[in-house]
Amino acid sequence: VGRKIQASAVEALAGLLFDGMTIMAGGLGQAGVPETLIAQVRASGVKDLTVISNNGGLDGFGLGTLLAGGQIKKLVCSYVGENRILEQLYRSGELELEFAPQGTLAERIRAGGAGIPAFFTRTGVDTLAAEGKELREFDGQRYLMERGLTCDLAIVKACTGDHAANLAFRQGAQNFNPLMAAAGRVTVAEVERLVAVGELDPDQIHAPGIYVDRVCESTLDTTGAAPYPAPRPAAAARFGQRAGWTRDQMAARAAAELGDGAYVNRGVGLPMRVAEILPPGVSVSLQTANSLQGEGAAYFNSAEGFGMIRGGHVDLAVLGAMQVAANGDLANWMAPGLVKGMGGAMDLVAGVRRVVVLMEHVEKSGAPKLVEACTLPLTGARVVDLLVTDLGVFRLDRGLRPLTLVELAPGVTLDELRAKTGAAFEVALG
Amino acid sequence: VGRKIQASAVEALAGLLFDGMTIMAGGLGQAGVPETLIAQVRASGVKDLTVISNNGGLDGFGLGTLLAGGQIKKLVCSYVGENRILEQLYRSGELELEFAPQGTLAERIRAGGAGIPAFFTRTGVDTLAAEGKELREFDGQRYLMERGLTCDLAIVKACTGDHAANLAFRQGAQNFNPLMAAAGRVTVAEVERLVAVGELDPDQIHAPGIYVDRVCESTLDTTGAAPYPAPRPAAAARFGQRAGWTRDQMAARAAAELGDGAYVNRGVGLPMRVAEILPPGVSVSLQTANSLQGEGAAYFNSAEGFGMIRGGHVDLAVLGAMQVAANGDLANWMAPGLVKGMGGAMDLVAGVRRVVVLMEHVEKSGAPKLVEACTLPLTGARVVDLLVTDLGVFRLDRGLRPLTLVELAPGVTLDELRAKTGAAFEVALG
Numbered sequence: 119v120g121r122k123i124q125a126s127a128v129e130a131l132a133g134l135l136f137d138g139m140t141i142m143a144g145g146l147g148q149a150g151v152p153e154t155l156i157a158q159v160r161a162s163g164v165k166d167l168t169v170i171s172n173n174g175g176l177d178g179f180g181l182g183t184l185l186a187g188g189q190i191k192k193l194v195c196s197y198v199g200e201n202r203i204l205e206q207l208y209r210s211g212e213l214e215l216e217f218a219p220q221g222t223l224a225e226r227i228r229a230g231g232a233g234i235p236a237f238f239t240r241t242g243v244d245t246l247a248a249e250g251k252e253l254r255e256f257d258g259q260r261y262l263m264e265r266g267l268t269c270d271l272a273i274v275k276a277c278t279g280d281h282a283a284n285l286a287f288r289q290g291a292q293n294f295n296p297l298m299a300a301a302g303r304v305t306v307a308e309v310e311r312l313v314a315v316g317e318l319d320p321d322q323i324h325a326p327g328i329y330v331d332r333v334c335e336s337t338l339d340t341t342g343a344a345p346y347p348a349p350r351p352a353a354a355a356r357f358g359q360r361a362g363w364t365r366d367q368m369a370a371r372a373a374a375e376l377g378d379g380a381y382v383n384r385g386v387g388l389p390m391r392v393a394e395i396l397p398p399g400v401s402v403s404l405q406t407a408n409s410l411q412g413e414g415a416a417y418f419n420s421a422e423g424f425g426m427i428r429g430g431h432v433d434l435a436v437l438g439a440m441q442v443a444a445n446g447d448l449a450n451w452m453a454p455g456l457v458k459g460m461g462g463a464m465d466l467v468a469g470v471r472r473v474v475v476l477m478e479h480v481e482k483s484g485a486p487k488l489v490e491a492c493t494l495p496l497t498g499a500r501v502v503d504l505l506v507t508d509l510g511v512f513r514l515d516r517g518l519r520p521l522t523l524v525e526l527a528p529g530v531t532l533d534e535l536r537a538k539t540g541a542a543f544e545v546a547l548g
Numbered sequence: 549v550g551r552k553i554q555a556s557a558v559e560a561l562a563g564l565l566f567d568g569m570t571i572m573a574g575g576l577g578q579a580g581v582p583e584t585l586i587a588q589v590r591a592s593g594v595k596d597l598t599v600i601s602n603n604g605g606l607d608g609f610g611l612g613t614l615l616a617g618g619q620i621k622k623l624v625c626s627y628v629g630e631n632r633i634l635e636q637l638y639r640s641g642e643l644e645l646e647f648a649p650q651g652t653l654a655e656r657i658r659a660g661g662a663g664i665p666a667f668f669t670r671t672g673v674d675t676l677a678a679e680g681k682e683l684r685e686f687d688g689q690r691y692l693m694e695r696g697l698t699c700d701l702a703i704v705k706a707c708t709g710d711h712a713a714n715l716a717f718r719q720g721a722q723n724f725n726p727l728m729a730a731a732g733r734v735t736v737a738e739v740e741r742l743v744a745v746g747e748l749d750p751d752q753i754h755a756p757g758i759y760v761d762r763v764c765e766s767t768l769d770t771t772g773a774a775p776y777p778a779p780r781p782a783a784a785a786r787f788g789q790r791a792g793w794t795r796d797q798m799a800a801r802a803a804a805e806l807g808d809g810a811y812v813n814r815g816v817g818l819p820m821r822v823a824e825i826l827p828p829g830v831s832v833s834l835q836t837a838n839s840l841q842g843e844g845a846a847y848f849n850s851a852e853g854f855g856m857i858r859g860g861h862v863d864l865a866v867l868g869a870m871q872v873a874a875n876g877d878l879a880n881w882m883a884p885g886l887v888k889g890m891g892g893a894m895d896l897v898a899g900v901r902r903v904v905v906l907m908e909h910v911e912k913s914g915a916p917k918l919v920e921a922c923t924l925p926l927t928g929a930r931v932v933d934l935l936v937t938d939l940g941v942f943r944l945d946r947g948l949r950p951l952t953l954v955e956l957a958p959g960v961t962l963d964e965l966r967a968k969t970g971a972a973f974e975v976a977l978g
Contacts, residue, residue, distance in 0.1 A: 120843060121809055229667070232851075233858030233899055235686035237659070237667035256695075265686075282844035283688035283834070287752055300859060315844035321718055322752045326846040328835065330859050379551055381758050403712070405758065413550060414745035416756040421662075428663030429730060431758050469663055472977050545568035 120281030123312065123333050127158040130306045130334040134271055135164040137284070138191075142179060142227065142267075142298040143171040146273040146408065146420070147199075150291030151180040152275035154308045154338040160187055170194040170227070170269060172220060172294055172420070173203045173459075179340060184214070194267075196220035197459035208457070215457070220407060221249055221424025221465030222264055224297060228421040229266035231300025231329070236265050239428060241468040246452075246500035247460065272302025275336065276325065279309030280318050283327030290408045292419045296325035304327055308336045324419070361529030362479070362508040370395040371437050371506045371525075372474050376402050381410070383466055384438040385428065385450075388476050392436050405432050407462055422463065427467040435470040437463065439477040439505075441492045444541035445517035446502040448475065449494035460497065467498035477505035479538055486540035488512065509535055512543065520544050550711030553742065553763050557588040560736045560764040564701055565594040568621075571600040572657065572697075572728040573611060574704040576838065576850070577629075580721030581610045581704035584738045585766040589703070592618055600624040600657070600699060602650060602724055602850070604634045604887075609770060615643070624697075626650035627889035639885070645887070649677055650837060651854025651895030652694055655788060658851040661698035661730025666695050669858060674929035676882070677894060702732025704753040705766065706755065709739035710748050713757035720838045722849045735759055738766045754849070791959030792938040793910070800825040801936045801955075802866050802904050806832050811840070813857065813896055815867040815880075818906050821864050832890035835862050835894055854892065858899040865900040867893065869907040869935075871922045874971035875947035876932045878905065879924035890927065893898070897928035909937035909968055914971035918942065939965050942973060952976050 124130040141159070145151030156175075159167075160183050167190050173195050175181030184190050185203050192214040198204055207213035218226065219241045229237055238261035242248050252263040258385055274295040276285035285307055287295060299305045302326035307330050363371065371389040376396065378384055383405045384390050403412035407423040410416045426432060441449040448467055451460040467473055480486055488505065500517040521543040526535065532545065554560040571589070575581030586605075589597075590613050597620050604623050605611030614620050615633050624645040628634055637643035648656065649671045659667055672678050684695040704725040706715035715737055717725060722945035729735045737760050793801065800820040805813055806826065813835045814820050823834055833842035837853040840846045856862060871879040878897055881890040897903055910916055918935065930947040941955035951973040956965065962975065 174813035225662075225664070228855075231859050231861075232655075232855030233860060234655070234667050235670060235689070235691055237664050240665060259665070261665055280844055282842075284844055284846050286751070292751075293878075300855065318844070319752075319755075320839075321716070321722075321847050322749075323752075323846040323848075326840050326848060326852075326856070327844065328833065328840060328856055329915065366694065374578075403758065409750075410756050410758055414710055414714055414748070415750035416714050416753040417751050418753075418756060422756075425658075425662030425730065426756070426758055429661050430663060431661075431730065 119285065120284045120315070122327070122331060123281055125334070127154045127334050127337070130308070130332045131155065131158050131162070134304055134306070135159065135162050137164055138166045139270040140168040140170065142269040142272040142301060143169060144293065144295035145180060146172050146293035147177070147291065148291070148341045150275050150287065150295050151175070151341070152295050152308050153180060153340060154294045154334070154336045155273040155306060156180055156183060157338050160184055160189070166191045168194065170267060171529035172223065174198045174201050176201055177203055188212070190212060192216065194218060194441070195459060196223050197461040199458070217247070218458040219460050219464035220420070220462035221427060222247070224294060224350045224424050226264055227294065227297040227301045228269045230268040231297060234266050235321045236263050238263055239468070241428060241465045243468065245464060245496045247464060268301050268303060270303055272298040272305040274299050274305065274307045274325070274545045276307055276309045278311045278313060279307055279333050280313050281315050282324045283307065283330035283333050284318055285309065285325040285330065286318055286322055287324050289417050292324055292417055293408050294420050296419050297421050299325045299329040303333050306332045306334070308334050308479050310336050310339070339349050347526050362527040366391065366395065368476055368506050368508060371511060372476050373397065375401060375474050375504065376434060380433040381405050381431065382434045382436065382516065383432050384471060385435070385463065389436040394512055427465050430469060430471055432470045434472045434474060434476045435466045436476060437466065439475045440487065441494050442477065442488050442502055442505050442514070443477055444490055444514070444521040444543070446500040446514045447492045448473070448490040448497045448502050450497050452495045454541045463497045467501035472503045473501050474504045474506065475502050476506050479509040486538055489540035509538065522546050524548065550713065550745070552713045552757070552761060553711055555764070557584045557738065557764050557767070559590070560762045561585065561588050561740070564734055564736070565589065565592050566890050567594055567679055568596045569594070569700040570598040570600065572702040572731060573599060574723065574725035574728050575610060576602050576723035576820065577722065578771045579719070580705050580717065580723050580725050581605070582703045582738050583610060583769070583770060584764070584766045585736060586613060586701040587768050590614055590619070593617045593738065595633045596621045598622045598624065599698060602626050604628045604631050606631055607633055607879065617629040617887045618642070622646065624648060624854060625889060626653050627695040627891040629888070638677070647677070647889040649890050649894035650850070650892035651857060652677070654850035654854050656694055656697040656732045657724065657727040660698040664692050665695050668693055671858060671895045675894060677890065698731050698733060700733055700769045702735040703726040704735065704737045705736055706730050706739045708741045708743060708748060709737055709763050710743050711738065711745050713760035713763050714753045715755040715760065716748055718753050719847050722754055722847055723838050724850050726849050727851050729755045729759040732791055734761050736762045736764070738764050740766050740769070749929060762796065785793070792957040796821065797908055798823065798936050798938060801816070801941060802906050803827065805904050805934065806830060806864060809866065810863040811835050812864045812866065813862050813900060814890055815865070815893065817868045819866040854895050857892070857895050860899060860901060862900045864902045864904060865896045866906060867896065869905045870917065871924050872905055872907065872918050872932055872935050873922045874920055874944070874951040876944045878903070878927045879922040880927050882925045893927045897931035902933045903931050904934045905932050906936050909939040913935055916968055919970035939968065950974050954978060
């Protein structure tokens with residue numbers, strides 16, 4: 119047995135926990151969450167924690183248990199998801215929330231582990247995420263300076279670990295785990311399966327043991343039973359009785375933008391349907407923060423996934439929106455009473471070559487969502503190339519050319535469309 | 549067959565080559581060199597190339613063939629090794645050389661591929677590598693700003709590729725290849741083995757297909773036959789008749805600095821012997837730019853390997869030296885008439901927790917190598933913790949305390965040592 123191997127989570131965390139410390143915790147949604155170690159942090163009663171993690175767990179699951187225990191003072195994350203206790207703590211002022219774009223968060227953690235104190239990224243320029251940060255131009259583009267992150271303790275979860283503390287992950291469980299392993303001043307890993315040295319192929323190790331100080335076996339895995347919130351019922355029926363395109367037709371119109379062999383990233387909700395309604399003869403690869411799916415598959419960590427996005431390797435993103443402005447501005451992450459975090463949306467609009475937005479043309483109230491200037495906080499400025507609504511298709515070209523209607527849905531008149539649109543537009547119907 | 553698969557290197561590079569272009573070429577020494585694609589670049593006659601690669605190949609091997617063909621105008625690399633044609637071209641002014649520390653080079657390429665225009669690193673501060681670069685302080689430490697690198701074309705070599713252009717590497721062949729694949733505006737890969745989609749485990753892909761535009765099979769592999777220069781004969785015999793320690797004894801003294809379980813990186817030459825002469829009961833892991841060896845093994849790319857180094861994860865480096873100064877300055881990469889590049893030495897001294905130097909006490913000429921101030925270009929300022937020579941052991945503590953002799957070799961007198969040392973030192977023999 120290697121010198122890093124511990125008999126249990128109790129031993130693995132012995133002497134490492136103190137009030138006011140900063141902890142990074144791996145995991146994205148329900149994948150790769152160090153549940154056993156989190157349970158031991160919970161049992162220890164340590165408090166006033168600053169926790170860095172992509173999200174805040176769920177009620178009764180993962181970091182949600184530390185929130186319920188009142189142990190977390192501040193959460194640095196990209197998205198908080200559906201979590202009632204978190205929402206209560208935040209609204210009552212008992213929890214401080216700091217949002218970072220998901221790709222920026224991943225890269226900051228990678229930088230911290232790799233001895234890089236700061237780097238520049240386009241993600242978040244012209245948004246709230248830029249507040250207080252240095253803005254700098256390189257080759258005519260503006261970038262934000264972001265700082266590397268380290269922590270007192272990183273807790274991670276791997277599928278397999280060997281006695282030299284080398285770690286291997288399965289599929290989406292990689293996410294933030296290898297990055298955090300490197301960024302911890304001390305790193306503790308729990309593993310589903312502990313194996314002898316030599317059982318892991320040296321070419322297939324995602325987090326080399328040099329990053330990992332202690333290893334124990336997982337004894338808690340509730341992901342199968344975790345109360346992950348069911349998706350809200352789709353709003354599809356709402357369009358049944360009206361003029362304009364159905365949601366499937368909207369998705370199909372967006373899908374028509376996909377060339378054969380394209381790499382595409384889709385936002386949640388309606389954009390997810392785009393891949394199901396591809397034109398004949400077209401096949402695409404679907405990119406996410408942690409995978410490529412389509413012709414074959416590949417899994418990778420979140421720094422790699424967002425490096426792909428920021429580096430311009432993804433051809434197209436299909437996103438939902440709350441508001442789109444005539445100049446290509448996009449708002450899709452924050453509204454009064456809705457504080458969830460930007461997730462990966464800012465990274466996508468800053469990095470993907472072409473951005474297509476799918477949204478209903480008006481709010482439930484009837485208020486226009488295509489407007490002269492966004493009133494909601496921006497996800498990105500001048501980033502939308504094409505907008506597909508239930509009433510028509512608009513070319514925005516990132517604000518380089520005037521807003522132009524290029525297709526009108528059946529049964530919709532130009533006068534009706536103008537009345538429901540908060541911005542002037544040109545008309546160039548094919 | 550996937551749409552990215554090409555019948556040969558001729559098709560794979562068709563239409564992509566033009567005079568004056570910038571090409572990145574993967575490979576480190578003889579591992580992972582895209583020989584088949586380089587041969588086609590050679591055959592094409594394209595010229596005035598700027599080539600970015602860790603080293604310049606060998607005479608008659610890899611990039612050495614393009615140098616011989618007069619096709620390379622400028623080479624950006626970390627080390628040029630033993631290459632007569634390169635040396636001739638450089639001395640005659642026909643070739644421009646730009647050296648970057650190996651870890652900085654890897655990170656600049658990763659940054660380029662990941663949409664990061666610039667980042668900060670401690671590597672190279674207070675050395676020639678800092679010339680013309682912005683210096684900036686973070687948390688009391690000084691860092692250099694380094695720029696991301698991209699290129700017109702990246703050529704890489706993988707062990708296995710599938711029809712979706714996913715790539716997997718074996719052992720040290722990973723090196724710069726996955727990083728360059730992402731940094732190419734166009735990327736072409738040659739693979740030893742082309743397989744159907746599904747044959748590569750999606751968790752074990754080192755360069756996802758999204759980075760790779762075209763793939764062909766390797767038809768040239770001369771690594772077995774390549775004229776890699778034999779190591780120069782060891783200088784061991786020179787010490788036979790003199791007072792002081794033998795080279796083995798020096799290595800053993802350095803090995804005594806290694807704690808059980810330590811992660812250690814060794815420079816070339818005498819430092820390599822350190823791992824062979826460990827004290828009883830001590831086992832260590834050996835770290836290189838692309839691997840960990842010891843208790844189990846792991847392979848990784850060069851950005852990961854140098855991230856480990858820069859991030860402070862390596863406990864100890866054992867390095868050779870040309871000069872060491874009383875204040876801990878180290879010079880070990882450049883001397884009059886010797887222009888080889890700094891390789892990874894600047895990264896090591898900037899990142900590793902403790903630096904032990906092993907060197908002969910005087911030059912062949914008898915001139916002292918332990919001096920008041922280095923006259924050769926620095927590898928790093930105030931970086932040496934301990935110096936082991938054939939005549940004694942000195943504590944330098946990175947210049948925080950006065951230079952102190954702590955052990956004297958048998959048969960050596962203090963007067964003799966003072967006469968052979970170019971700096972004043974205190975004496976605290978145990």
